[in-house]
Amino acid sequence: VQGIVAFISDFGLDDTWVGVCHAVIWEACPQAQVVDLAHQIPPFDIRKGAATAAAAVYQLPEAIHLVVVDPGVGGGRDDLCIVARSGTRLVGPDNGVLLPAAERAGGIVEAYAIDPVRFEFEGPLATFHARDVLAPAAAALACGVEPAATGRPVAEADLTAGPFGLCRLEGDSVTAEVLETDRFGSLRLNVPGERLTELGLDVDALEVSLGHNRISVPLGRTFSDVEPGEPVAVVDSSGWLTIALNRDRAQDRYGAFPGQTAHVRAGSGD
Amino acid sequence: VQGIVAFISDFGLDDTWVGVCHAVIWEACPQAQVVDLAHQIPPFDIRKGAATAAAAVYQLPEAIHLVVVDPGVGGGRDDLCIVARSGTRLVGPDNGVLLPAAERAGGIVEAYAIDPVRFEFEGPLATFHARDVLAPAAAALACGVEPAATGRPVAEADLTAGPFGLCRLEGDSVTAEVLETDRFGSLRLNVPGERLTELGLDVDALEVSLGHNRISVPLGRTFSDVEPGEPVAVVDSSGWLTIALNRDRAQDRYGAFPGQTAHVRAGSGD
Amino acid sequence: VQGIVAFISDFGLDDTWVGVCHAVIWEACPQAQVVDLAHQIPPFDIRKGAATAAAAVYQLPEAIHLVVVDPGVGGGRDDLCIVARSGTRLVGPDNGVLLPAAERAGGIVEAYAIDPVRFEFEGPLATFHARDVLAPAAAALACGVEPAATGRPVAEADLTAGPFGLCRLEGDSVTAEVLETDRFGSLRLNVPGERLTELGLDVDALEVSLGHNRISVPLGRTFSDVEPGEPVAVVDSSGWLTIALNRDRAQDRYGAFPGQTAHVRAGSGD
Numbered sequence: 062v063q064g065i066v067a068f069i070s071d072f073g074l075d076d077t078w079v080g081v082c083h084a085v086i087w088e089a090c091p092q093a094q095v096v097d098l099a100h101q102i103p104p105f106d107i108r109k110g111a112a113t114a115a116a117a118v119y120q121l122p123e124a125i126h127l128v129v130v131d132p133g134v135g136g137g138r139d140d141l142c143i144v145a146r147s148g149t150r151l152v153g154p155d156n157g158v159l160l161p162a163a164e165r166a167g168g169i170v171e172a173y174a175i176d177p178v179r180f181e182f183e184g185p186l187a188t189f190h191a192r193d194v195l196a197p198a199a200a201a202l203a204c205g206v207e208p209a210a211t212g213r214p215v216a217e218a219d220l221t222a223g224p225f226g227l228c229r230l231e232g233d234s235v236t237a238e239v240l241e242t243d244r245f246g247s248l249r250l251n252v253p254g255e256r257l258t259e260l261g262l263d264v265d266a267l268e269v270s271l272g273h274n275r276i277s278v279p280l281g282r283t284f285s286d287v288e289p290g291e292p293v294a295v296v297d298s299s300g301w302l303t304i305a306l307n308r309d310r311a312q313d314r315y316g317a318f319p320g321q322t323a324h325v326r327a328g329s330g331d
Numbered sequence: 332v333q334g335i336v337a338f339i340s341d342f343g344l345d346d347t348w349v350g351v352c353h354a355v356i357w358e359a360c361p362q363a364q365v366v367d368l369a370h371q372i373p374p375f376d377i378r379k380g381a382a383t384a385a386a387a388v389y390q391l392p393e394a395i396h397l398v399v400v401d402p403g404v405g406g407g408r409d410d411l412c413i414v415a416r417s418g419t420r421l422v423g424p425d426n427g428v429l430l431p432a433a434e435r436a437g438g439i440v441e442a443y444a445i446d447p448v449r450f451e452f453e454g455p456l457a458t459f460h461a462r463d464v465l466a467p468a469a470a471a472l473a474c475g476v477e478p479a480a481t482g483r484p485v486a487e488a489d490l491t492a493g494p495f496g497l498c499r500l501e502g503d504s505v506t507a508e509v510l511e512t513d514r515f516g517s518l519r520l521n522v523p524g525e526r527l528t529e530l531g532l533d534v535d536a537l538e539v540s541l542g543h544n545r546i547s548v549p550l551g552r553t554f555s556d557v558e559p560g561e562p563v564a565v566v567d568s569s570g571w572l573t574i575a576l577n578r579d580r581a582q583d584r585y586g587a588f589p590g591q592t593a594h595v596r597a598g599s600g601d
Numbered sequence: 602v603q604g605i606v607a608f609i610s611d612f613g614l615d616d617t618w619v620g621v622c623h624a625v626i627w628e629a630c631p632q633a634q635v636v637d638l639a640h641q642i643p644p645f646d647i648r649k650g651a652a653t654a655a656a657a658v659y660q661l662p663e664a665i666h667l668v669v670v671d672p673g674v675g676g677g678r679d680d681l682c683i684v685a686r687s688g689t690r691l692v693g694p695d696n697g698v699l700l701p702a703a704e705r706a707g708g709i710v711e712a713y714a715i716d717p718v719r720f721e722f723e724g725p726l727a728t729f730h731a732r733d734v735l736a737p738a739a740a741a742l743a744c745g746v747e748p749a750a751t752g753r754p755v756a757e758a759d760l761t762a763g764p765f766g767l768c769r770l771e772g773d774s775v776t777a778e779v780l781e782t783d784r785f786g787s788l789r790l791n792v793p794g795e796r797l798t799e800l801g802l803d804v805d806a807l808e809v810s811l812g813h814n815r816i817s818v819p820l821g822r823t824f825s826d827v828e829p830g831e832p833v834a835v836v837d838s839s840g841w842l843t844i845a846l847n848r849d850r851a852q853d854r855y856g857a858f859p860g861q862t863a864h865v866r867a868g869s870g871d
Contacts, residue, residue: 065354073784074344074614077653078838080638081660084605087634094357098350104785105848113347120351132848135823187823189838244343245374283405283457298348298459308375308402335624344614364627368620383617390621514613515644553675553727568618568729578645578672 066095066199067121069113070129070191071102078189082127082196089200096124105132107158108224108319112240112249114162116299118149119253126162127199128153135187139174140194141220142202142211146170150208152199154190155215160223165253165300169217176212225320228252228260234326235260239271240301241319246310248317249303252325254296262302266328267294269304274315277328278304336365336469337391339383340399340461341372348461352397355462356470363473366394375402377428378494378589382510382519384432386569388419389523396432397469398423405457409444410464411490412472412481416440420478422469424460425485430493435523435570439487446482495590498522498530504596505530509541510571511589516580518587519573522595524566532572536598537564539574544585547598548574606635606739607661609653610669610731611642618729622667622736626743629736633743636664645672647698648764648859652780652789654702656839658689659793666702667739668693675727679714680734681760682742682751686710690748692739694730695755700763705793705840709757716752765860768792768800774866775800779811780841781859786850788857789843792865794836802842806868807834809844814855817868818844 066086072078079100086095098117102110110130117126131154139155146167151159155174163169180197198211228237228251237250248271257263262280269276278294279287284307287293292311297303302325304311311317336356342348349370356365368387372380380400387396401424409425416437421429425444433439450467468481498507498521507520518541527533532550539546548564549557554577557563562581567573572595574581581587606626612618619640626635638657642650650670657666671694679695686707691699695714703709720737738751768777768791777790788811797803802820809816818834819827824847827833832851837843842865844851851857 065357067350067354069347075639075641076783077609077638077657077660080607080636081838083636084607084634084661084664087605087636094354096350096353096357098347099345101345117347120347121354124354133825136825186838188835192838243346285403285406295458298351298456298462335627337620337624339617364624366620366623366627368617369615371615387617390617391624394624513616555673555676565728568621568726568732 064093064203065121065124066093066127066203067098067117067124068095068127069098069102069110069117070100071104071106071110072100072129074100078191082191085192085196086200086203089197090204093200093203102130106130107132107156109241110158111161111224114151114159115165116301118145118147118151118162118166119300120298122147122149122166124149125199125202126151127195128158128162129191129195130158131156131190134190138221139215140190140198141215142173142175142198142208143169144171144208150202152195152202155221157221157223160220161225164223164227171208172215172217172220173208173212174215179211225251230260233261234324235262237323237325239317239319239321239323242312242317245305246312247297247303247305248311248315249297249299249301250323250325252302254300254302257296257302261327262325264327268326268328269294270324271315271317272321276304276315284308334363334473335391335394336363336397336473337368337387337394338365338370338397339368339372339380339387340370341374341376341380342370342399344370352461352466355466356473359467359470360474363470372400376400377402377426379511380428381431381494384421384429385435386571388415388417388421388432388436389570390568392417392419392436394419395469395472396421397465398428398432399461399465400428401426401460404460408491409485410460410468411485412443412445412468412478413439414441414478420472422465422472425491427491427493430490431495434493434497441478442485442487442490443478443482444485449481495521500530503531504594505532507593507595509587509589509591509593512582512587515575516582517567517573517575518581518585519567519569519571520593520595522572524570524572527566527572531597532595534597538596538598539564540594541585541587542591546574546585554578604633604743605661605664606633606667606743607638607657607664608635608667609638609642609650609657610640611644611646611650612640612669614640618731622731625732625736626740629740630744633740642670646670647672647696649781650698651701651764654691654699655705656841658685658687658691658702658706659840660838662687662689662706664689665739665742666691667735668698668702669731669735670698671696671730674730678761679755680730680738681755682713682715682738682748683709684711684748690742692735692742695761697761697763700760701765704763704767711748712755712757712760713748713752714755719751765791770800773801774864775802777863777865779857779859779861779863782852782857785845786852787837787843787845788851788855789837789839789841790863790865792842794840794842797836797842801867802865804867808866808868809834810864811855811857812861816844816855824848
């Protein structure tokens with residue numbers, strides 16, 4: 062989707078920050094379409110911001126992703142513009158929040174430290190890079206500016222590491238973790254749905270170890286593939302392997318939490 | 332209002348779902364104007380979704396109403412496109428969530444089960460019909476596609492019943508129920524403001540029985556028609572007969588809750 | 602930013618009110634760009650609404666500011682259109698909610714009581730002036746209507762007073778108050794950043810008395826100017842002098858609350 066700026070932040074909806082960034086983008090590039098993906102990331106929660114961005118690049122690969130979760134704003138860290146192998150572009154601070162999304166989108170091809178002066182921001186406000194550097198850079202990309210024109214190249218090895226990586230295949234088991242829980246209490250694992258075959262998980266049923274729970278679940282297409290209250294594994298709209306209960310909350314039943322380790326293997330199906 | 336897609340869901344604002352649907356609609360029909368009416372319907376609360384949609388069709392009769400509260404997503408239920416007698420168009424799942432709105436808009440004139448293949452969705456994601464079927468269908472309507480082109484006709488008798496109906500006149504009393512409470516604690520009853528005369532309620536004062544409460548209220552134009560803390564009945568912006576307190580919360584004072592029965596009759600006014 | 606309508610209200614996001622106002626503005630002036638600044642002002646909280654509007658006019662001076670926090674809706678108070686010395690235009694009820702913003706924007710130059718009939722609203726709904734009077738007036742301004750064409754002139758002296766004023770210099774100390782706390786727990790004082798020199802506060806360090814707390818803080822550019830957990834004073838994106846902790850919540854540590862008095866003076870810096 063050309064021209065869409067997909068906006069994620071921890072700004073919440075109680076203050077004026079989100080709207081001010083909308084105004085800045087609209088002024089700089091009126092043909093850009095800003096889409097609000099999520100602004101209620103808990104303050105400074107880089108992990109949750111990164112998980113949300115990693116879903117977003119799967120859902121909207123052609124958008125420009127503006128991701129602002131930035132506890133170190135004004136402290137000298139760089140503002141980044143990243144181009145991933147899929148062509149997806151990401152704009153945000155160099156604190157790891159962009160990296161899982163970039164990995165999900167095929168890995169980093171180019172990365173730039175945004176130079177505020179190129180956008181004529183001689184004096185960006187030290188507490189509001191989102192308004193003065195990041196949003197204007199996203200607007201410039203939406204209006205056709207090349208990523209390389211946003212600043213100086215930086216090496217991938219010099220970027221701050223992401224808060225989590227993707228799952229690992231170890232023997233006949235996949236070591237994963239709970240990335241996040243959604244509004245309906247479903248558990249998203251850092252297992253990309255598009256890699257199930259390669260991981261040996263493209264089967265009828267899975268065995269999932271999660272804390273004290275050993276969960277046998279069919280791998281279905283949707284929550285309604287099982288009876289109400291029963292567990293099911295699906296690849297949900299975020300593209301992650303997801304453990305859910307039909308019309309109930311897996312998060313509550315299993316006492317699961319973001320960052321918790323999960324072991325997943327092919328199950329017997331009975 | 333031609334071209335407006337009025338969007339209601341239980342998606343909340345913490346995940347990316349609402350924004351992804353915006354992107355889909357914008358891509359399919361750039362001239363559509365998406366208006367977010369309410370996305371914090373409690374998960375799976377068909378009753379609240381239906382009450383909100385029934386207010387929305389009264390407020391924006393010319394819009395295309397996209398209503399997504401869908402506990403059975405992927406479970407084989409149909410996706411519907413409904414045309415009401417007023418001309419209002421509604422898009423959403425066949426689980427009753429659209430029916431009070433259709434009744435409020437004059438009743439169903441046409442109903443279609445949306446065929447995903449007509450929109451070139453060979454494989455809609457079983458967990459995200461909002462993105463893959465419902466939003467694209469709403470976008471198509473916004474760009475001029477005829478409702479009949481969205482799928483096969485279905486008979487009204489075959490649709491899933493709505494979670495509530497409109498009030499009934501029984502003798503000299505109207506049997507109603509509390510549809511919902513609003514942010515200010517006001518109580519909306521399923522009594523359409525435009526039917527007050529026909530129901531014998533277009534009078535100076537009402538008597539309302541609600542649980543253990545017998546409430547005598549003037550029928551006013553606005554909350555300020557009574558002293559602070561005093562009750563008043565008004566037809567509010569949703570078009571429903573509403574019991575409110577001036578600058579206080581009727582919901583708390585009367586212990587009222589959605590679904591509670593209310594009996595309303597003409598009062599003595601003293 | 603010509604043509605932007607910056608929208609603040611206490612409508613919350615659970616009901617359809619915000620979206621209905623969007624639809625009204627879009628219908629009346631399709632080229633207007635509505636930017637949602639804040640809709641979760643606590644119900645009827647004129648003070649919080651006024652503080653948010655006073656930040657907004659600093660952040661978006663060229664926008665038309667639509668501010669709806671209106672406990673007295675329908676009670677005979679006027680709907681206002683105000684032009685400030687900076688050129689900023691404000692639309693909202695005559696209950697004081699616009700006045701701190703107008704003062705921040707240089708003071709009132711013109712004020713009008715909006716005449717609904719000029720907008721062809723013969724019968725605005727008494728409970729929803731936002732939809733029937735205020736939003737249409739903002740849309741008209743966005744499409745080039747002159748403020749003087751919205752209604753009859755009113756004298757500044759006849760307007761309802763604002764809920765707070767700006768800080769006062771008394772001897773070598775500035776008497777201020779906590780305007781509001783933000784999502785990150787920072788404390789905004791009613792001290793305009795652009796007046797620090799005039800107030801004798803453009804120094805390296807400040808002494809702030811706040812309840813039982815005597816806080817010595819460096820005056821920095823950003824939160825990261827101090828170690829994590831340490832206090833710092835900055836002029837934040839709202840343009841107010843703000844007391845914050847690096848990556849922690851000043852509101853909680855100091856037990857601060859909106860309306861609390863603060864005394865600020867130049868500090869010794871050690």
